Amino acid sequence: MAEQAETARRAPLTRDRVLRTAVVLADRTGIESLSMRNLAQDLGVVPMALYKHVANKDELLDGMIDIVVAEIDPPAPGDWKQAIRRRILSARQMLLRHPWASLAIESRTTPTPAVLAYLDSTVGALRAGGFSTDLAHHVMHALGSRVLGFSQELFDTSRQAGRSGATSAGTPADLPPEVAARFPHLAAIATAASHDDDSVVGPGCDDQFEFEFALDLLLDGIERLHRTGWTSHRTG
Amino acid sequence: MAEQAETARRAPLTRDRVLRTAVVLADRTGIESLSMRNLAQDLGVVPMALYKHVANKDELLDGMIDIVVAEIDPPAPGDWKQAIRRRILSARQMLLRHPWASLAIESRTTPTPAVLAYLDSTVGALRAGGFSTDLAHHVMHALGSRVLGFSQELFDTSRQAGRSGATSAGTPADLPPEVAARFPHLAAIATAASHDDDSVVGPGCDDQFEFEFALDLLLDGIERLHRTGWTSHRTG
DNA sequence: AGGCTAGGTGTACGCCGTACACCAGTCAAG
C-alpha cells in the first residue's frame, strides 16, 4: 500500500493538467524555456509520459493557446462598438497575463479552433450591428492584430526585462544616452510625456492609453464608414 | 607583379557575407530551419568558423534584421502623409520578400539600431509635418505594427503553405467545410468577396487591399486629429 | 485465467548552440 500511495500522491496527469501546467510554466519562466523535459519535471513525471496526452510540442502549444484564448470574456450584449471594444480590451488583458501568448499565436501557421471561435464571434458582433459582410470583412483586417489585443510595441523598453503593462512608476525615459543622441526624434518622443506635467499620460509611457488611443482611432473611422454606407464595390 | 593570389583563400568569409548568406538561407528554407550548422555548410565552412564573425546566434539574427531593414526605401520628400504611406508600404514589401523577418523582429527583446533608425526617421517625417512630439508619440503607437508593415492576418489561409501576397488566383474560399459549418460568420466573410462580381477586391482576399484599407483608416483619423490640434493634455 | 488496453518508463538517436583547445597563415619588431 506504500507503493501505490506513492503513485497516488500525484494527480492522474490528464491532458488538461498537462496543458494548464504548461501555461503556468510558460507564464513563470517564458516560452523559450518551456521544454517537454521541464514540463515533465514540473509534473513529477518522465518526459515521454507527456506524449500519451499530447502528440508533440506543437500540439502542446496549440492546446495552451486554446486555454488562454478561452479566458477572454464572452461577448456582452449592447451596441457593436461597445461590445467589440470590451472584447478586445479583455483579450489584451489576457495577453498581458500570458506574455508568451501573442508570439505563440502569431507563430502558428494555422489558427486554433478557439482562436477561430473568438474571431467568429467578433464578426458576429459586427453583423449584429448591421455591418455588411463586405465591410465586416475589411474591418476585421483593419483591426488586424488588435483583434487579439496585440500591442506589439517595438520600442517598448519594458519588454526587455520585467513584465509588461504600463511603464507606470519611475522609468521616465530610459533610453541609453548614446541611443538618445543618435536618434533625436525617438528621444524626443520618449521623453515628451514626462516633460509636460498636465499630460493625461503620466511619467513614462502608458501602454494602456496608447492602446486605447489607436483602438478608438480605428473604431471612429470604422463608425464613419459604417454611417456613410461605405462599400468596396466600384462606385457607379 | 606576382600577386599572392595563388594561395588566396577560396572563401573570404566576412561578417557581411555570413549575414547575407543567412538571409538568403532563411528566405529559402524558413527561419526555423536556419541553424549555425546549416549556414556553415552553405558557406563551405565548419560551424565554429562562424563564431569568429558573430558572437552567437542571437547576434546573427540581429545582423540579419539590420540587413533587411536597410532594404526599406529611404524617406522621400513630400507631405508627411504621402511620405509615411510610401515608407510603410516599402517596409511591407520588404517583409513580403523576407517572410521570417516580422516574427524575428517581434521576438527580439530589444530593437536593433537599424530598426531604431527606421522608427526615428518615421518620427522625423511626422515632426517635419508639424506634429507635436506628443501627437507624434501617440501616432507611432497607433501605427503600431503597421510601422513595419506587419499584416499579421490571423485568418490568412495563404500563410499555411506557400508564400504570401494576395491570394490572387483561384482559392476563392478554402476554409475546410467542417470549419465553415461551425463558424458561419467567418465563412460568410471569407466568401463575401467572391460572391460579388463588381467588387474591387477580386476573388479570394487581396492582402494588399486590406492592408491599405486599414492603413488609410488610421491615416485619415490621424490627419483629422492633426487638423483639429488634438492633444493628450487635459482639456481646459 | 487470459488477454486487451491505457498510461508511465528507460534507452537511444540525431539534431541544436557553443566552449575550448588547436593550428596555419600573416606580419611587425628585434
Next chain:
DNA sequence: CTTGACTGGTGTACGGCGTACACCTAGCCT
C-alpha cells in the same frame, strides 16, 4: 631571419532538445 603575437578556420566534445521505440504494469472485460 627569427620570433612571437594575432587572425581566422578546424576538431572535438558537452549538455540540452524533441521524440521514436520497446518495455512494463495495473486495471478491466470476457
